[in-house]
Amino acid sequence: MSVSVSHITHIDNLASIIGQNCLWSDAKRIELGLLNQNIGYSHIKARRLQKPVNVASGGMIGEYVPFNFCPRSVMLYVIHRRHKDFDGGQERVLHLISDTDTVRSTNQHCFFTDIHADLDYAEQIDDFTRISELDIQRIINERYWQDFKEEKQAEFLAYESVQWRxxxxxxxxxxxxxxxxxxxLQLARYKPLVEVRPEWYY
Structure with a gap:
């Protein structure tokens, strides 16, 4: 069972992603000294660099590229409302869309969580026969998520990098x-489809 996944990033990062031919994890990007327009909470990113992973390739959560199982994520709402680490809003944020099978075909070291991966009680799962346990239609894709904020933030994570293709x-x-x-995209050999999807935003 392959499931659609979404990674959000600022358009200012797109040229670097194309040039590197992949999405790097935060840890690898820091190691390589690559510039990045951060749109997330800096303290959470720093914490994820120290939070252990007990499945897949091990290491720390910050060594994995994160995806949500839906567009219009909880983090995008925070970005829309503006926060202390990024006040640029959502207008120039991109949703990079893939699916679990496509990513796993090029990276065997993946796992998913049942809630936000940063939470201490998140279950880390690398048995992908269990992915159907996520209630993607009724909860994760729900437009109004106040009653199940943590479940909506379930994550799919790929070790170190995700290929641009x-x-x-x-x-x-x-x-x-x-x-x-x-x-x-004129600079890229591989050009994904670009879609105007205002319903994926707040």
């Missing part, structure tokens, strides 16, 4: 941003 679509909020993405 594993991204099959890029979702954007407006045609203006789509036009910018198309310009950046």
């Amino acid at each position: 594993a991204i099959n679509r890029i979702g954007v909020r407006s045609q203006a941003v789509a036009d910018e993405v198309h310009v950046l």
